[in-house]
Amino acid sequence: MAPRGSRSRPVKRRPEAPDLPTDLEAAPGAVEGGELWDCVDAGAEVHVPDRVADLRIQESRWVGGSLAGVRFTGLECRDVEFVHCDLSGARLEEALLTRVVFTDCRLTGTAFDGAQLTDVRIADSTADLAGFRMAKARFLLVENTSLHGADFYDFDGEHCAMLGCDLAEASFDTARLREVDLHGSTLDDVRGALSLRGARISPDQIVPLATVLLDALAIQVTDQP
Numbered sequence: 001m002a003p004r005g006s007r008s009r010p011v012k013r014r015p016e017a018p019d020l021p022t023d024l025e026a027a028p029g030a031v032e033g034g035e036l037w038d039c040v041d042a043g044a045e046v047h048v049p050d051r052v053a054d055l056r057i058q059e060s061r062w063v064g065g066s067l068a069g070v071r072f073t074g075l076e077c078r079d080v081e082f083v084h085c086d087l088s089g090a091r092l093e094e095a096l097l098t099r100v101v102f103t104d105c106r107l108t109g110t111a112f113d114g115a116q117l118t119d120v121r122i123a124d125s126t127a128d129l130a131g132f133r134m135a136k137a138r139f140l141l142v143e144n145t146s147l148h149g150a151d152f153y154d155f156d157g158e159h160c161a162m163l164g165c166d167l168a169e170a171s172f173d174t175a176r177l178r179e180v181d182l183h184g185s186t187l188d189d190v191r192g193a194l195s196l197r198g199a200r201i202s203p204d205q206i207v208p209l210a211t212v213l214l215d216a217l218a219i220q221v222t223d224q225p
Helices: 203-216
Strands: 036-038 040-042 051-053 056-063 071-073 076-083 096-103 116-123 136-143 156-163 176-181
Touching (some): 036 040
Parallel strands (some): 051 071, 076 096, 096 116, 116 136, 156 176
16 A cells, blocks of 8 residues: 555646636626626627726637737736637737637737746637737647747746647747647747757658758758758
8 A cells, every 4th residue: 555645746837717607697898997807698789898908808709709909008818718709909018818718719919928828728719910929828828720930939838738720930039938849730940949858859850950950050051061
């Protein structure tokens, strides 16, 4: 018999899912700054102004929301699902997102700069040119999503995964990555490739990543003189 207390705890490998109640109430017809949305079900009919300050959303679901170009300041989301929402060009700088899921959303050009992302999942979405500059992420999982040209400058990520994503021309300059998986993702012309130190990849990614690493190290492949 193993000594009492010797069993190791299961290793956490994926983000925790949002904890949503069974019954949700209808969301307000319009978003106003300084509000707390608690246990609400929002739809496409909700009016969102161009600027929203200090909105807090918890244990809620938003389906089909039209949030393109909206500037959020002081946004806090905990245990929230966004489904089929258009957040293209939205600005979520310095947002606090905990146990948040984006499914089949438009995130093209969305700015998460300076945000804190904890247990966040982005799946089956489009996030080309999205910005994660100086964001901090713990257990961020991005799956089957296009991140072409995304900006991860000075990004601090731990226990993150970008699986089956298009990361071509994405920038990882001065990023700090720990325990990061990139399996199945396109890595052509990635910038800041040296910041990918310690990342895990699959065998079919060796050649494209080797090419950008050689370029980053200014190594020239020439014929012998």
